[in-house]
Amino acid sequence: MTASLTARLSALKGWRADVTAFAAGLVSALSLPPVYVLPSLLVGIPVLLCLIQGAHRPLVAARRGWWFGFGLHLIGLYWITEAILIEAARFWWLVPFAVPALSAVLAVFIAVPAALVWRAGPGWRAAFALAGTWVLADLARQFVATGFPWNPLGSVWAFPGRLGDIMIQPASLIGTHGLTAITILLASLPLLGWAWRAGGAVLLVLWFGYGLIRIDQPVPPPPDITVLLIQGNVAQGQKWDRSLMVSIFRRYLALTQQAVAQAGGHPSVVVWPETASPAQLQTDPEARRLIAEAADGAPVLAGSVRFDAAGYPLNSLFALGADGVIEGIYDKWHLVPFGEYQPAWLPLGIQVVPGGGFARGPGPRTLHIPGLPPAGALICYEAIFPSQVIDPNDRPEWMVNVTNDAWFGNSTGPRQHLIAARMRAVEEGLPLMRAANTGISAGFDAKGHELGRIGSQTTGILPVALPAALPVTLYARFGLLLPGSVALGLAIIGLIGRSRRRWW
Template sequence: MSPIDQLAARVPRRLRGEAWQCFALGLLAAVALPPFYLLPVLWFVVPALLTRLARAGGWRRAAWLGWCFGFGFNLLGLFWVTEPMLIMASNFWWAVPFAAPALAFATAFYMILPALAVFAVPQRNQAGRLAAVLLFAGALVLSNLAQEFLFTGFPWNYWGADWTFAGRLGLAMIQPAAIGGIFLLTLLTALAAGLPLLGRRGWAASAVLLALWAGFGFARTSAGPAPLTRYTVALLQPDFAVPGSFTQPALQARWRRDLALTREALDKAGKGPNIVVWPETASPALLQTDAAARAAIAAVAGNTPVLAGSFRLAADGSMRNSLVAVEGKGPAVAWYDKWKLVPFGEYTPAWIPLKVTPGGGFTPGPGPRTLHVPGIPSVGPLICYESIFPGIITDPKDRPAWLLNISDNAWFGDTTGPYQDFATTRLRAVEEGLPIVVDTNSGISAVIGPHGRVAGTLGLDRAGILIGKLPVALPVTPFGRFSVTMSGILGFYTMVLGVVCLIVSITLM
């Protein structure tokens, strides 16, 4: 009897049903996510899940068990979404009990495809069990791809993020993302954790897979940190309270704080070509159209480029959540409008009949864009939520020299949310082979090299300034070139290999 089965035998009889067991297995799987990183649990959870799916007795039952697993997994993995409701409890108190369960309810459906793939395989011999592992891993990747694009997309709680822990081993284990993105990390995780289903030989095969995986990562990072450019980046982390006051005195105080931190950042950075970054919506002024605000920045920064989060009023009268580049007293030299808006927070999806977003929401920008700001390397901006979308964050026709993610994670407090967001954003650097600079209002701010190596951070709930040299980009990676197509191919052919094993299994029966 496996350790999981022994534990299940101690549970009260009314909770021993396999639906409850799969729900509990999902909860256990979630503790492998950042910031817990209790990865060994997966080597017991995945075989236990595959065993229960194999004896489901019918495809509807298998789909139900898969959903129960997904619900438990996402319920614990997404509990942080209630934090904004708690911050604004006077208006949204009614949503607190429903936010995380409702989102977990929806995302749990993405576990049905892997569950059905496993159920379709009779696990009566070693070939059948291997087929189940392969089909589960491949289907999980394809399901993750669907999760990125369907219903506006929400690519969160992917198993590949489980390997973003600190240290040389963690750095090595995330390197396959350069080939197949976070999806390949998920595929390898599901394979390695599922192989113990085959018994002792499976445990040995899992160990070999992990050794080869780590070896590839250590070889790819053996040269050490990427070389540095001559550009110094200064990141402002003001730690403004949210939602904050919108009275004139409060906005003026916020503006003075922005300018004071900018002056302090330039003093600390010293001489040289510097770049100053303000986080998402840091500016209370509309920088694109407010000449007086740009002049105030120029009085502090001179001709040093300032890349600032700001609202922007477009020519059609729509409001945008933007990054505006200011350089000297003249007009804004460039801007970028966020195009992946947060559903219900920043806009209401078209398929929802009622407009529930406060103030009517924002209008999305046209898509990924590379900004060419005079005097600094070309930059690919990302605003908050956009950094969680692998493979679609850069302009494929105009590859930037670095990525910049500005955000405001103060809405999620000191929960798992900011840590998970940082882990996922870090993987974008590995996938694209590009350094990424992360500047948030309340942390975690960081400078990250193109291998995912963190060069410097400023932690949660701290006000301050982070200064670092901008690393040099790597040549375009396979994932950077082929995007999610590469991930889809890997997932599909893993399933094909699973079908081959299934045919062998049937032949041997």
């Protein structure tokens, strides 16, 4: 970026600066999955830094950061409107407001770093400060109001194919949050001198080299198990239609029979998506018997609703053994605010899922099923939470993610959700098998390499040979402490130093 352009951007005032920040956020959103236009960050992040540096006080810098975040999330989260349209009869009035409102809230997590970065002044300190405070804000975004860490910038490297496999391997060391910090540092390079750019090139070479070495490392022998992923492709508007429940159940039974026949007697496990069973498996032994019969003795992991002792519904994954015996149950514990429950901290009376909402499960749990390696269960959006996906005291040997992305149609939402699951496989060093109602169902090995998929809006089955688990990764051992320490260090280096700027 030329000095004259930097000066012009820094000199922008008022609404012109705000509009420029908004446009920079829109451009930066092109880097997100499934588009992956990474050079857009080489435009958006430097523009944001120039606008922050040109602000005359921290509140102005925060406002410009907010506009950037608003543009970034407005594009990245547009698909949420699809879910509201499913319930348009009840929430038609919410259609023009939902995505802008959520984007406005999430933009605060960029506004605060922008205000802090203002103190650093221009140059490399600002780049360090932005990378550090951005990740610290992302960590807060994972927990504040139950959390919504969707589309971290570290996921922009998860593009398809071998190159993407290579570039996401450092997540096994510092997680996706750590990749976000490095991504922002690299995106800031157009504002820095040639020495810094050369350093960035060296960092990319080291990054690529580590990924290449790790991806080609030998792995332990796999268990002799085939995972049979079932994608029923039931439209969201049909899932709870009582007149269609029997035909939906029969569809899943038929797909299960087809998958087991294709496995040819090989040891297998069948996986149905989130809430795939219209029957309540906890209280319907006949439904369980029919599933066991269709699976021909293979264990089945099936999503179903159940009720706790107090009568509250739970979004659950049932592990069914021979003769339909319930071998284990996992209950979803990370619920979607305003989707699956009405949060007490903001009682707006908005809940997309009909009924009184779901109760919360106790937390991550490992399912121990006879004949199978221990499995860590994830239901739907639980896969977007780094370091909160397995029980560290009972480490599984694979993860199973069941989801219903029918709410979001054939949009970017299911594709971004898939990438989040892929990143969890790399971070934990565990294979991940994903069954999605309308797609995208897929299998990943413990390095995040895709082993196969069923496309969106398609009915089908996907047999995947279960890969081996890897030894506990550095990130799995220390969790969010690692990217948090990296981010804090970058923030301190960037903010503690010479600056003639004052907060007042």
